[in-house]
Structures are given as C-alpha cells and as structure tokens.
Amino acid sequence: MLRMENVSKIYRTDLVETHALRKVDLHIKAGEFVSVTGPSGSGKTTFLNLAGALETFEEGDYFLDGQNVKGLSDDKLSEIRNQKIGFIFQSFNLLPDLPLFDNVDVPLRYRGMSAKERKERIEHALETVGLASRMKHLPTQLSGGQQQRVAIARAIAGEPKFLLADEPTGNLDSLMAQQVMELLEDINSKGTTIIMVTHDDQLARRAHRNIQIFDGQVSDIEKAVANDVIRSA
C-alpha cells in the first residue's frame, strides 16, 4: 500500500541544513491502522506531508499504491492526493463559507465526477458520520466533534485508498475524541488503511501498529504485534 525506501527530507536555508527525516524505510500494508507518535519537532509533520504527497523529497523512493511519487509534477501530485488519499486535520480545515454538503463535495468536484454520483457519495458519507440531516448547515453551526465528523465524511466520500489523520482528536474533548476514534476504527474495519499522527499514547495504542519518530528516524516498535493483528483480522 505505502512503501518508503531510504526517504530523506532536508530543509535548507542559506545558513543551515535541517534533516527532518533520515533514511526512512517503512512499509504499511493495505487495511492497516497505523499510529505515528513522537515528540514535537521529531519529524512527524514532515512524515505526514511526505506520506500525503503534500511535499516533495530529495532522496529515496516512495511507492503509494504501487506508484513511485518521487519527481512527479505538481498536477500529478494533486491528482494522487485527490484520488488516493483522504485527509483529516487537527483543526478540521472545513471551508467556513460552504454548507456541509458542499464541503464534502470539494474533493469530488476536483475529481470531475457527475453531479448525480457526487450527490450519492456525499449523502452516504454524511450518513456514515451521522450528520445527513444537517447537510445544509454551515460548519460554524456545529460542535468541534461534529466538524471533525464532517471532515471525516469529506475524507471518505471519495473512497480513497488510505486516510491520513493529523491529530484528529487533538482539538476535541475526551468524549468527542472517543466518538471520532470509534468512527475511524469502523472505517478501518471496512478495509481503508489509516495512518494517524497523534500525541495521545492511549489512542496510539488502539492502532494495530505504532510507529515512533525520533530525530527524523523511524522505529517500528510494534511491528510484530501489528502483524499478528492483521493475520487474525
């Protein structure tokens, strides 16, 4: 599903070079639920940006669903993000001017789907997250937990290969966080691969597998356990 081989990311200014990721080797299989943890400044966000094709990198190879994304054009990367990845952000990143229906519609429009198909998908996605009755509301009329559920609906409406969640419960109280986590687990149980960056060790432990990042280096400490989980699933 996702394979990184020797991937490095270096930020350069006139004076300094910062190695944000160093020679990362990683393989995430289809259907896995992987949590990514690590202290602030460890390289989590950089990992997320590379995994989500939001940023380019200089060294190594990154295969996403069998396709090497290294060196692809900006337009091609946009297409990959649009078709293969669903994003869930800490601060939801809903478009405040658009009702829920149209927020979920955003990635589908860029995919060039017919209006009929888009409508079906949006309604189904909003039903999945339990907000179908509020599709004409604006994001500001919802609670944080509801907004994050809309963001999840937006992420799954296009039926991507995997979801990339960046601290999805970071801005939510524990009850809301619990609901969102259950929703993600439910989505994962239906076959969607999920990579979740989090600070919360408890949440991280609920994933099949936990990847830790320290100083730009990845240590895959629960690989064995994860493999068992996958086998038994």
Add this chain to the structure above:
Amino acid sequence: MDIKPIFLSLKQNKFMTILMIVQIAFTMGVLSSSVLVATDTLREWGMDSGIPHEDIIRISPEFFDENQDIGQALVKDIERVKQMANVINVAPSNAVPFTAENMINVYLTAEEDAQEYKTVVFHSDENIFDVLQLSLIDGRMLTASDVIRGEEGTTPENASQVMISQAMATALFGEQAAVGQTIWLAKSSDPVQVVGTYSNFMTGERLNGRGKSYQSIIRPQVKWSQARQPNYLIRVEQGKATAMLEDIIDVFYLERGRYINSSELLKRTQKRMYDGRGSRALTMLVISVILLIITGLGMTGLTAFQVTQKSKQIGTRRALGAKKSDIMRYFLTENSIITIIGLLIGVLVTLTITFELSEQASQNFMNLSVLLLTGLVMWLVNILAVWFPAKRAANIDPAIVTRSS
C-alpha cells in the same frame, strides 16, 4: 468549473462582494459615459467646415470713440480692403464661423406651442456667399437690393427674406422644398420668407455640441451700434492669408478712434475650437483612466487581502486535490462574476447618465459598440488586476494545512 461554490462563498462575504460590485458599477458608469461623450466629441473632428477657412481672415474692430460714425467707417473699411492686392472679397457679419454662439430658436408656425429648431443667424450682405464660397442649392441668391443697412434704433425695419442652409432646410422641411416657405425667427413674431438654400458650413460649438453644426440662416442686413459692431470676413488668394494678416490689420488702423479687438485666420479659429474640444475630451478620458486604475488597484488589493486571509482554505483545497490551475480559475471566475454583475449595473448607470446628458445637449451620445468595448476593457483590466494575487494563491503550499494555525 462549477460556479455554485463560488456563489455560496460570495453570499457568505456579502459586504466585500457588494463593495466590489458597487465600485465596478460606479467606474463603469463614469468611464463609459466619459468615453461615449469623448468619442462623440472627437468624432466630429473630421467634419468638413464647408468653407475655405485657410484663406479667410476675420477682423473684429471696436470703436472706443463714441463720436465716430461706424456706418461710414464700414463703407471705407470695405473699400480699403477691396483695393488691397490678393483680396478676393470682404463681407461684414455679426457672427464668425466656428465661434457663432448666438444660437436662437426658429419656428414653422406663429403658434405659442410651435416646435423649436436651433440655429444661428448670420447678419451680413450679399458678399458673404462669395467670401465663404457657399453655393446655391435651391431658389435664388440674396442680392445687394435685399440688404438693409443702418444704425440700430434709427433703422427699425428688418430684412423679410432670408436664405437657409441645406441642413436647416432638411431639419425644418424634410423632403419638402424650403423655398417660398415662411419661418418665424422668434416665438410668434418676426416672420421671414425663405428665398433660397445654400451649401452647409460649420457655425460653432454650441450647435456642434447638439449635432446640428450646419444649421444656419443668412439674413441680409447689416446693422450696427456702439455696443454691436460688425466683424469683417475677408477671403484672400489661396495661401496668402498668413502673409497678409498684418497688412490688413494696418489698413483697419487707418480709421481713428478704434482698436482691433480680434484678428486671425479662420484656420486658427477652427483650431482653437478643436483644441478646446480636444482638451475637454482628454480631461474626461484621463479622469476615467485614473478611475479605472484605482478600481483595478482596489481589486488587486482586495483579492490580495482575501488570499492572505484564506491561505489556509486555499491550502486545504490544494491538499484535497485542487491543481494550481484550479485555484487560479477559482479566483478569476469569482472576479469575473463580480465584474459582470458590476458591469451590468454599470450599464444601467451609464444609460441614466447618457440619457440625462443627451437630453441636456439634445444629442444622442449612446453608442452600443463603444459601451461594449468599454465593458470589455474593464473586464480585462479586472482580470489583470486579479491575476497576480490569484497566482500567489495558486502557489500556496498545500503543506500549510498541517502547520498549526
């Protein structure tokens, strides 16, 4: 591109949207009105004067000595000028082509509510036709025996027969023959008979501004008073006018008790008229272009502000799969929607302004192609104004979405 999300976004940002629409509508109104009036004004630059103005000199003497006999001086002036070499003919006239400002109304009946027709009446003698090289179109020429001369006050009678220009005849009588008809030079009074029509010549700006440049009447009478002394129109041999001007002025100074108030070639009079007109048109256009630039800069500023404000939203769109071209298209389409609504309202503003102007000037300034062209230019300027902020928006890094805000 689907415009529904753009409309939804504009609806949520009503104040900014309305502000931009109003600005565009106002600019469109002022710009297109100015351009319409300016093009109409400049269009008349190429109009034929109808006279050999390069070979005609106008002299306007004025007696300050009230004891001098103006009538006698008139006779002597004409004699002296005619004796000069290269002078072809001379005629006294109360008005001068290109500067005739004494516009009056004439009427086809003596009734109180008779329709008004704008014109300028030239009081002159039979020589004016030769001086201005006017040709007879219909009827007969005025002759010396038609001309009434005398001092105002002591000569109460007025000429009862006139000639009118071809344009005047068409305005008054259309296809009908003008010769033999009676017209009234004042409301319910001063009836005169038309004995002939002559070829058109340009009167002055007041009629030019109404699109009636060539409507004139020549009345065969030469009257004078201390307050109203005749001008002289002198036609000389081709190409000699400039060289002869000073000599002619000298001849007029032979008469004691007066000075020459004005003396110039009609070529110069015409240029003065066009210079004034050109300046007006240019001033209007410059103001309009400045307004257009201000609107363009305003549009750039507002869009740049929005791009900064919405950078995270733009990044989100990019993360969700928008290509750079999608972001560009979003802003250009949004701008085009605002511009087109503004332009449509601007057209209504323009119609109102030009209707008022046309009413005031009794002239139709409306020109659909000029209006469309102005709208197109405004749209292009606005596209250009939004292009650079839109480009900046398109270059927003999608990775902005994972940075904490």
